[in-house]
Amino acid sequence: MQEQSQLDGDNREKVEAYDKVGSLATNVADGFTLVAVGDLIVTRPVSKYRHPVFDEIVNILHNADVTFGNMETNIFDIRSFEGSPQAEYGGAYHVSVPALGPDLRAMGFNIMSYANNHTFDWGVEGMRKTCQVLDESGIVFAGVGENLSQAAAARFLETPRGRVALVSFASTFTPMSRACDPAGEAGGRPGLNPLRLKEEIVVTPEMLENLKQVRNALPNFNSGFEEEDRVVLAGMTFKAGDSVGYSYDPNASDVSNILRNVRQGKQFADFCIVTNHGHEPGNWCQQSPDYEQSFARKMIDAGADAYIVHGPHQLRGIEIYKGRPILYSVGNFFMDDLRTPVGADMFEEHGKDPRIHTDAEVTLDEMSKLHEAELGFSDPVFYESIIAVSRFEQNQIAELRLHPIELGYSRRFANRGIPSLASGDKARAILERLQLLSRPFGTEIIIENNVGIVTP
Structure with a gap:
């Protein structure tokens, strides 16, 4: 009996030890701060040239344990690049110079998603070069890899207040950019971590x-x-159905794969960020697709401490679920469209001739056109966004501060797209729109001194 009692005690200690090691509990020090912004469509280094409107932004980015954004461009030197623009691309060919990597780190970015519809604009060569620049710049990134297992895996950032995991995937992506694992004699395929969605149209x-x-x-x-x-x-x-619209059903295999990596990411970290790049149902829409609330909550239940969406290029609502922020779209952070070069396919799509027209003229045409009844990017709403600052106490969100930003819609094309803090009527208009979008989720946003504040 004494021997059995000793065995029971040993087993209990093993279970307790496992609970501590494999726990999904959050374990950051009080005051842990996460800064989250949206899409970085940027073609050049910015902070090193000290744009006067940008310095206040940098101060916010630096004053955090984790500063997150979505890397929606590729980074390489076109003069030595051995790849090519792909026939299948994300609507435009996004590319920036290698100096962008160190500049992003200097701004304060230390963790980024890289799974989106522009990951493969320049093929696997563009993806690999971008990964190399981010690695060399000391920026942790997730969402891409040499096969699906690598692309889906959590990546980790060490901070003084806790170890942070990032799981990144995309529901909007070009079909050829989807990664896969080896199968038998067939090798794996480089690419991004996908969340495939089956789209249906609801009618009466x-x-x-x-x-x-x-x-x-x-x-x-x-x-x-x-x-x-x-x-x-x-x-x-x-x-x-009862009303006309779009409905989405996530692929069960993709969901299972993402949940497993979220669970493992949290088991190996103190804090876990889960992020999706999705345009659904379209860039014109300020409401999330019908699947996303239950999906986001499922991520939180699996161990995520924050669920962040980017992709629609404009703001969507905010929810606080079990003391964790769900940001259904943080919009754009950079909208710097001085992209060059652009591929021949883009010239052809917009009826331009590379012997006559310029890259800028192609870009301006792409931004102003209406695609499938969507708003063109000439609309000012795409140049208004937020910086979301989440502060955690006792391992739950204590305060979410929303700093409204504007990206210079009225500026000259060469200077447009660089964020600055909004003020006055512009700041209030951005925050009031976010108040309205967040109300269906039961989220109350108080506006004080041009800042939105959520205190769960």
Whole structure:
């Protein structure tokens, strides 16, 4: 009996030891601060030239344990680059010079996501060169790799107040940029960590009946594959619902893979950031896609301490769930579109001739056009955003401060896209819009001295 009691005691100690080592509990020191911004579409070093409007921004970025943003450009020297612009690209060819890497570190960035629809604008060569620059600049990044296991894995940042994990993925990406693991004799594929979404269009029952009539009248329609509650037409799936809109169903395998890496990331760290680059249902929309709230909460339940979305290029609402911030879109941080060079495919898409027109003229045309009924990037709303500063006490968010920024919509093209703190009516307009967008999540934002404050 004494021997059995000793065994039970040993087993209990092993379980307790496992709970401490493999726990999903948050374990940062009080005062731990996370700064989060959105998309960095930037073509050049900025801080080293001391733009007067930018110095106040840098002070905020530096005053944090973790400063996060989405790396939405590729970094290499075009004069020695051995890759090429891809036929399949993210809407524009994003590229910056190697000096950007050290400059981002000098700004205060120490952790970044790199899974997005521009990761493969310049192919695997562009991805690898960008990874090299980020590594050499001392910036931790996640979301890409030589195979899916590497792309999906958490990456880690050491800070004085705790070890931080980052899991990065994209729901909006070019199909050829999706990473995969080896299978049998077939090797793995470099690329990004995906969250594939099955998109369906919700219509009224009457509309669905009309679509059935169109489908049934088309040649080669096989009624044996007909679904009563859905219509597949021109590659799109339509289903009946109460109101017209878009609906998304995340790929179960991708979700499982992400959850596993979130869990492992938190087990190996004191704090875990999970981040998604997603445009759905479109850049025109200020509301999140229908799947994302339950998905974000699932990430928090799996161990995430913050869930951050970027991609729509404009602000969406904020939720506090179980003492953790969910930022459904932090918009743009840089919108510096002095991109050069651009590929021949982009000239052709916009009806331009590289022998006659300039890279800037192609870019301006791309920014101002309406694509599939979406707002063009000439709209001022894409040049208004926030810097979100989360402070944690007793391992839960104590305060979320929202600093409104503007990216110089009215400035000359050569100077547009660099953030500065908004003030006066502009600051209030940005924060009031965010108040309205956050209200459905039960989040109250108080505005004080041109800053939004959330105190759960």
